Amino acid sequence: MSANQTHGHAAAHDHHDDHGPAKGIMRWLTTTNHKDIGTMYLIFSLIMFFIGGSMALVIRAELFMPGMQLVDPGFFNTMTTVHALIMVFGAVMPATVGLANWMIPLQVGAPDMALPRMNNFSFWLLVAAFSLLILSLFMPGGGPAAGWTLYPPLVLQTGDAFPLAIFAIHLAGASSIMGAINIIVTIMNLRAPGMTLLKMPLFTWTWLITAYLLIAVMPVFAGAVTMLLTDHFFGTTFFAAAGGGDPVLYQHIFWFFGHPEVYIMILPAFGIVSEIIPTFSRKRLFGYDAMVYATASIAFLSFIVWAHHMFTVGMPLAGTMFFMLSTMLIAVPTGVKVFNWTATMWKGSLTFEPPMLFALAFLFLFTIGGFSGLMMAIAPVDFQYHDTYFIVAHFHYVLVPGAVFAIMAAVYYWLPKWTGYMYDMKLANWHFWTSTVFVNLLFFPQHFLGLAGMPRRIPDYSTQFADWNMVSSIGAFGFGLSQLIFVWVIIKCAKGGTKASDHVWEGAYNHGLEWTVPSPAPYHTFDEAPVVK
Amino acid sequence: MVKQAFGAISATALAALWSAPAAAAWTLNLREGVTELSREIYGLHMLILWICVVIAVAVFGVMIYSIATFRKSKGAVPADFDHNTKAEIIWTVIPVLILVAMAVPAARTLVKIEDTRGAELTVKVTGYQWKWQYDYVDDGVAFFSTLSSASNEARQLDSGVDVHQVENYLLDVDNPMVVPVNTKVRVLVTAADVIHNWWVPDFGMKKDAIPGYINELWFRADTVGTYRGQCAELCGRDHGFMPVVVKVVEQAEYDTWLAGQKAARQAAATPAAQTAGAAAPTTTNANETTTTVLVANAE
Numbered sequence: 001m002s003a004n005q006t007h008g009h010a011a012a013h014d015h016h017d018d019h020g021p022a023k024g025i026m027r028w029l030t031t032t033n034h035k036d037i038g039t040m041y042l043i044f045s046l047i048m049f050f051i052g053g054s055m056a057l058v059i060r061a062e063l064f065m066p067g068m069q070l071v072d073p074g075f076f077n078t079m080t081t082v083h084a085l086i087m088v089f090g091a092v093m094p095a096t097v098g099l100a101n102w103m104i105p106l107q108v109g110a111p112d113m114a115l116p117r118m119n120n121f122s123f124w125l126l127v128a129a130f131s132l133l134i135l136s137l138f139m140p141g142g143g144p145a146a147g148w149t150l151y152p153p154l155v156l157q158t159g160d161a162f163p164l165a166i167f168a169i170h171l172a173g174a175s176s177i178m179g180a181i182n183i184i185v186t187i188m189n190l191r192a193p194g195m196t197l198l199k200m201p202l203f204t205w206t207w208l209i210t211a212y213l214l215i216a217v218m219p220v221f222a223g224a225v226t227m228l229l230t231d232h233f234f235g236t237t238f239f240a241a242a243g244g245g246d247p248v249l250y251q252h253i254f255w256f257f258g259h260p261e262v263y264i265m266i267l268p269a270f271g272i273v274s275e276i277i278p279t280f281s282r283k284r285l286f287g288y289d290a291m292v293y294a295t296a297s298i299a300f301l302s303f304i305v306w307a308h309h310m311f312t313v314g315m316p317l318a319g320t321m322f323f324m325l326s327t328m329l330i331a332v333p334t335g336v337k338v339f340n341w342t343a344t345m346w347k348g349s350l351t352f353e354p355p356m357l358f359a360l361a362f363l364f365l366f367t368i369g370g371f372s373g374l375m376m377a378i379a380p381v382d383f384q385y386h387d388t389y390f391i392v393a394h395f396h397y398v399l400v401p402g403a404v405f406a407i408m409a410a411v412y413y414w415l416p417k418w419t420g421y422m423y424d425m426k427l428a429n430w431h432f433w434t435s436t437v438f439v440n441l442l443f444f445p446q447h448f449l450g451l452a453g454m455p456r457r458i459p460d461y462s463t464q465f466a467d468w469n470m471v472s473s474i475g476a477f478g479f480g481l482s483q484l485i486f487v488w489v490i491i492k493c494a495k496g497g498t499k500a501s502d503h504v505w506e507g508a509y510n511h512g513l514e515w516t517v518p519s520p521a522p523y524h525t526f527d528e529a530p531v532v533k
Numbered sequence: 534m535v536k537q538a539f540g541a542i543s544a545t546a547l548a549a550l551w552s553a554p555a556a557a558a559w560t561l562n563l564r565e566g567v568t569e570l571s572r573e574i575y576g577l578h579m580l581i582l583w584i585c586v587v588i589a590v591a592v593f594g595v596m597i598y599s600i601a602t603f604r605k606s607k608g609a610v611p612a613d614f615d616h617n618t619k620a621e622i623i624w625t626v627i628p629v630l631i632l633v634a635m636a637v638p639a640a641r642t643l644v645k646i647e648d649t650r651g652a653e654l655t656v657k658v659t660g661y662q663w664k665w666q667y668d669y670v671d672d673g674v675a676f677f678s679t680l681s682s683a684s685n686e687a688r689q690l691d692s693g694v695d696v697h698q699v700e701n702y703l704l705d706v707d708n709p710m711v712v713p714v715n716t717k718v719r720v721l722v723t724a725a726d727v728i729h730n731w732w733v734p735d736f737g738m739k740k741d742a743i744p745g746y747i748n749e750l751w752f753r754a755d756t757v758g759t760y761r762g763q764c765a766e767l768c769g770r771d772h773g774f775m776p777v778v779v780k781v782v783e784q785a786e787y788d789t790w791l792a793g794q795k796a797a798r799q800a801a802a803t804p805a806a807q808t809a810g811a812a813a814p815t816t817t818n819a820n821e822t823t824t825t826v827l828v829a830n831a832e
Contacts, residue, residue, distance in 0.1 A: 066696045066697070066702065066703075067687065067688065067692070067694075067695075067696040068688055068689065068690045068691070068692070069690075069691065071690075072690060072770075073770050073771060073772075073773065073774075074769075074770040077767070077769070077770065077772070145770075146767065147767045151728060151767075153726065153727045153744060154727040154728065154767065154768060154769055157727070157769065241743075241744050241745020241746070242744075242745070246745070247728060247744060247745065247746075248743060248746070281603070282605070282611040283611045283612065283613075283615075284615040285615065286614075286615055286616060287615070287621055288615065288616075289616075290616075290621055312730060312739050312740055312741050312765075313741045313743065313748075314722075314740060314743070314746060314748035314749070317643065317644065317647045320643060320647075321640060321643065324636070324639065324640075325636060328632045328635065328636060329632070331628055331632060332625060332628050332629060332632070335625075336621070336625060338592065339592075339620075339621075339624045342592065342595050342596050342599065343617070343620070345596070345599040345600070346595075346599050346603065346612075347603055347609075347611065347612035347614075348599070348603050348609070348611050348612070349603060349604070349605040349609040349610060349611040350599070350600065350603050350604050350605060350609070351604075351605045351606070360596075360600065363596060364593065364596065367589070367592065367593075368589075371585040371588075371589060374581070374585065375581050375582065375585065378577060378635065378639045379639065379643055380573075380574050380577060380639055380642040380643045380646055381574055381577050381578045381581065381639070383574065383646070383737065383738060383739050384563060384574055384578070384737060384739070386739055386765065387730060387732075387765040387766060388765070448559075448560060448561045448562075451560070451561065451562050451563045452560035452561075452562075453564070453734040453762070453763075455732070455763050455764070455765045455773075457767045457772065457773075458763070458772060458773030459773050460688055460703060460773050460774075461703065461773070462701070462702055462703045462704045463696060463702050464558060466558065466697075467558045468559065
């Protein structure tokens with residue numbers, strides 16, 4: 001593929017499969033079509049969401065009552081570790097990559113992703129990565145159990161699962177980097193004529209910035225876990241004090257990756273919400289430019305706040321002070337985003353279809369996660385919050401009713417475009433209300449547990465924590481079961497239903513290029529680039 | 534409404550807390566603790582919490598108003614604006630001012646927390662998988678502190694023991710750390726194998742115990758009592774089972790206790806001189822070589 005292909009020149013493509021997809025399993029193994037690959041990413045992430053979710057239910061079942069009833073403490077640690085790795089790298093990230101694959105070419109008027117074969121490779125790498133990770137659960141010595149942060153020296157005590165987990169991370173990282181390169185090249189080179197950067201839909205914008213974050217930090221993480229590998233097998237002592245190394249060095253490297261990583265998960269969610277709220281408010285997005293600049297500011301700040309995850313490691317006063325202040329700054333661009341979404345609804349004409357319901361729940365519940373985040377930025381108080389359930393409540397609020405709800409909103413928003421059918425609104429509403437009630441029952445009490453003094457990652461607890469843990473566990477099972485409705489809605493919609501119109505939603509009319517193609521979107525779209533005015 | 538309900542529950546819970554400290558169920562908030570630092574931290578926590586509540590009421594209020602008022606079903610017609618420079622400047626500047634207002638007291642407290650000068654007693658705490666060692670460095674007294682046997686039996690898988698009947702379940706140890714009241718205690722925190730974290734919520738302090746590092750924290754407890762905490766950094770299989778218990782006693786009681794410890798140590802050392810240096814009776818697998826490389830962590 002020549003890199004000098006100017007945007008607008010979509011004609012020179014060689015179509016081997018002009019007449020639609022190949023038949024059978026080979027279609028999926030060899031496909032280079034962005035819609036097929038997007039679909040595979042989304043289905044993969046849904047499967048991972050259920051595997052990771054089952055592990056969360058093992059955790060919540062053990063924590064239902066004080067005393068050890070179900071699992072060994074070592075296995076409990078494996079569950080917390082692998083639950084997190086699967087949800088972060090297997091569920092949330094691939095879901096947003098799947099959405100990017102499907103929607104970015106449609107939003108910028110491109111015929112496909114710029115690097116279609118690499119696109120296929122990056123998906124199948126992910127399957128290999130998670131096969132390795134799940135396989136590691138069955139190795140002698142048990143699965144990885146040092147937490148998803150893989151802190152040494154503890155992680156070096158892992159048994160035979162250790163190299164499998166490390167290679168799983170390497171493969172998932174390589175897959176993410178390829179996906180990110182593909183997205184950047186597509187957006188930079190394949191935009192339709194007239195689609196200037198500041199006309200791009202917000203979802204595409206947030207993904208462009210996310211892709212740069214991925215390219216910047218995934219190699220850093222790969223380096224950190226490679227040093228773990230050599231410490232374990234080749235006698236190096238990067239992180240061993242006894243050999244002149246430093247265990248805290250790992251934490252700095254990890255969180256230099258880890259903090260941008262949390263924005264990698266949430267920025268695409270911001271983009272999704274910025275698409276949905278205007279559509280169902282029947283109004284243009286308020287402060288489009290400010291939204292773009294706020295996203296860029298958040299991305300920049302994400303590189304200079306990492307050590308707020310490490311306030312208790314014993315940094316010098318000046319270090320703690322710097323990371324406290326830089327972290328507090330993030331509240332400003334994030335606040336701008338929340339205010340802009342609210343201003344978009346102001347004097348609009350709102351309707352409450354399932355995508356809008358999920359976007360609104362995101363708006364409220366992500367903001368709650370933002371407040372607890374601000375509280376944790378205050379270093380002296382974080383000495384109390386650190387490593388307690390308060391933290392667990394915080395990051396689950398920004399990740400579950402934050403990122404995951406936004407992903408569900410996106411699925412409900414674009415599903416009719418993908419399948420050509422409207423889904424069962426009543427069932428989707430059920431899914432929304434059960435999820436929202438149970439997610440709060442699940443995570444809100446965890447704030448109380450943390451403040452009362454319950455550390456995170458413990459398999460058993462003092463009896464004073466019994467009541468809220470029981471409430472939380474009930475919420476967990478309710479939330480888990482609610483997700484079966486989600487699967488049901490999707491399968492039902494894929495099989496048939498009322499035909500969806502091209503623009504699907506009343507408010508989506510004239511609201512972006514993806515609504516100008518037929519529903520379902522044909523296998524090849526924008527063979528000739530549209531012209532954007 | 535939800536907040537009020539929680540408020541009501543919180544009031545009941547607080548009442549319960551006062552009457553039965555051991556079974557403080559439905560607790561909602563941070564505890565104030567028994568040191569100057571812990572109270573200051575509690576004050577900061579409440580300040581920021583209330584600022585967040587006020588902002589939340591305003592922001593959520595506007596959101597709820599919009600959702601209730603600008604409905605298509607009520608015949609709302611969409612307006613045609615998509616920016617307002619004045620509003621955007623206001624809602625960028627006001628948060629900055631609020632943040633500055635938060636940062637000033639936070640920085641002041643932080644400086645105080647970091648100031649370990651003038652300590653009257655120094656105790657070195659070493660984390661092991663899965664117990665703590667307390668070393669009264671100036672008095673030559675050292676001992677291990679492990680989960681109490683009652684809790685340890687009850688916490689085994691399917692032990693059949695009703696944990697509600699175990700006193701201070703999982704928060705009790707055989708040998709607690711003992712310190713005198715109203716004394717500035719400096720705690721040096723380190724570890725011998727993996728990273729642990731020494732935490733007593735009532736002292737407001739938590740610090741990572743890292744092999745190769747010696748971290749510092751300080752507290753001055755002003756109320757006699759027994760204060761319980763836990764390891765707060767994942768340290769392996771029994772991370773949940775290495776509690777921290779500190780007894781704060783009157784100076785006279787502390788002196789008696791210390792004398793007793795010294796006497797016991799001497800009695801133990803005399804018949805078996807070859808084990809000199811091993812302060813505690815159970816140093817099995819305590820890998821002491823890893824503590825040899827020490828990086829002073831004070832700035």
